[in-house]
Amino acid sequence: MSAPGSPEDWLRVTANGLYCEPGDFFIDPRWPVDRAVITHGHGDHARAGHRRVLATPGTVAIMRHRHPGDATSYQPLPYGEALSLEGVDVKLVPAGHILGSAQVVIDYRGQRVVVSGDYKRRADLTCPPFEPQQCDIFITEATFGLPVFRHPPDVDEIEKLLQSLMLFPERAHLVGVYALGKCQRVIALLRRQGYEAPIFMHGALFGLCGVYQAQGVPLGALQPIGGVAKTELAGKIVLAPPGAQNEVWARRLPDPRTASASGWMRVRQRAKASGIELPLVISDHADWDELVATIDEVKPGELWVTHGAEEALLYQASRMGVTARALSLVGYEDEE
């Protein structure tokens, strides 16, 4: 039961995701809807087949690339600009997760709800930083919602990779990265650390790198491994989607040393179980300290937790005197 006029009356959890009734839109719905507001371009959030999509220009570019045949009508909304949907004010502000990622700020009848989508607080060369918004209800993710998750500085992890290149110059370094976001962030970090050599990539990664470059993110020389002699790949960095080290494709690489860039690499047994030799703890999600600091900063009247390890975060919120509940939204993945 909720008090009259509380946001729970107009923002509901449905089997198809969050639904704003007066505005008649869903946020990151699982199945096709008339109008969707999309937080970011990852496949579990930005699905195909909606009639109308409201998202940042970056997210629209990603969705157009990923769903080329779609008849969707895209409405790009730049960061910070407000728009009224049937009397509900909607604004997209940076979430710092990947290119185009946004928090959805919803104002209605004097109440403000912020849907964070997926977010992080660390600097990322490929997207603008998260902007905290004070609000009545903050809807947060909790992918890394346990105090064991504290991501180290990303530069240190990239240095680990560069050190390994020197120690094992006879081996290709095969780095598993998600095609959207992690791939481009790792490339940008390598470039910032002064790695100027061409970066070799699995064919599945080129398309989205092109989208990033078209959006003004410089990535340097990128090259497929087709036609390159095996010996020439020794001591080189090769990016590929996670799991590609187990595919026949990987046989074109000389004795690959397998790395993976993911927040899950923090826990050794998990990294070991996936056969990774060089875990790189580089995450596009907030770690525990960032989740807690953000709650402290946005000072929500209430905290709603969408997906991830919510139990510990709910407990932590209660210790901070913040009313919190789990939304148990289904359909979003813990992968990164």
Next chain:
Amino acid sequence: MERFAALLDGLIFTPARNGKLTLIKEYFRSAPDPDRGWALAAMTGELAFREVKPSQIRALVLERIDETLFDLSYDFVGDLAETVSLIWRSPAAAAESPPRLKDIVEKLHAATRVDAPARLAGWLDALDATGRWALLKLVTGGLRVGVSARLAKTALAEWAAVPLDDIETVWHGVAPPYRELFQWLEGRAPRPTIAGQPTFTPIMLAQPLDDADLDKLDATGYRAEWKWDGVRVQLVARGDQRRLYSRSGDDIGTAFPELVAAMPAGVVLDGELLVMRDGEVASFNDLQQRLNRKVASPKTMAEFPAWVRLYDLLESGGQDLRALTFDERRARLENWYAARQPAMMDLSPLLPFQTWHELKELRAGARGRGIEGIMLKRADSAYVSGRPRGPWFKWKRDALTLDTVLMYAQRGHGKRSSFYSDYTFGVWRGDELVPVGKAYFGFTDDELRRLDRWVREHTTERFGPVRAVTPELVLEIAFDSIHRSTRHKSGVAMRFPRIHRIRWDKPASEADHIDNVERLIS
């Protein structure tokens, strides 16, 4: 400590031996003394702490972290050292700079059980997550990073470009943190003196011999003995010190205290460690019961009585005999044995033969328990460490083989991580296949590629890295022996199984039945 932590972190993730060697060598090259010596001691199991208990570590972390949050985290991570290392919060201004490995070792050895936890907390504050993890692994015992003492010594030898034998020779005459060892290896000091110390002498090994090679050798110039199916050991008694070493120079005396106690003084002996009951050599499985334990209980000693069958005498009364001929050493061994009649030992008998034909017949008749084949030793051979070409040969009895059916295949590691290269095979029991073993070598690279393709095309189910396949491919498996085992579902365990031939031609229905397996059990 950070360098040592990075080493352990690298080792735990690097499955290949060469990769591990590269990491350890780089550490020896870059770490200062005496830190690298303490690290070597930790890797070779020569460094142990008893000052800190897991319950104390838990208590330390709960002074800093809410218990509910800790328990939720521990539940997710599953390992105490790792959970604590990740969850630990250092005060904003860490008072101390990160400790060196030597500080930790020296101060912890000087600490009492009362003040050790406070010291530990200070170091945990000063280190990062990887450093904390390594520190906790170190102080709670057991690094478990997949490095044996031998691998660490191999890395040391490769780094210093000296033969591994040289390291093994001096090993038991030097002690952590091995300053003199590193000084010698870097050419800054003479080789450490080991006279009078009960050190290990690297053993002499034999080359394998095929039947075809035999006719090139002159039968009169060789002596023959049974090759006993135990483990090679070296017994060293110098002064009042006694040691029992494995073939790789590990001190295994605590597992066989009765042998150490019974060792006569003033000798170095080479022999085979066996379990012996009423003059009969027991199965290798029985010996495993002893080898698997670090310490032997009186019950275990009574149930699995240890014995040494002697092959050679390397030193007697302080005199090094290794340069003498085999015949001369053998005569001294026999005289020494007759005079001393030592308990729990006997002589490995010499086999009488005039021609290779006679020896072949002897070998063919020896299917008995405890015999792996025949050893041939040139009568005039000196005792030379390592595996010299020519003086000694091992002539193993023919391997046993079975026709089995491929049931499951698992992806390999490192170079083989894109190949299904570990094969579980079974034999028929009625209409059903029961797995009897697993093999991952014995095939060429081309055959591996073909097997991998076959597995991918015949997959019926997947379980993570494992695929079940249609039971259609016959693998002829060779193995040295087969024993009963409670550890395996089929109730048998093979020694040294390898793929002998891939029978692309043979129908699976013609593979062996479990009855054939039972018949081969020794």
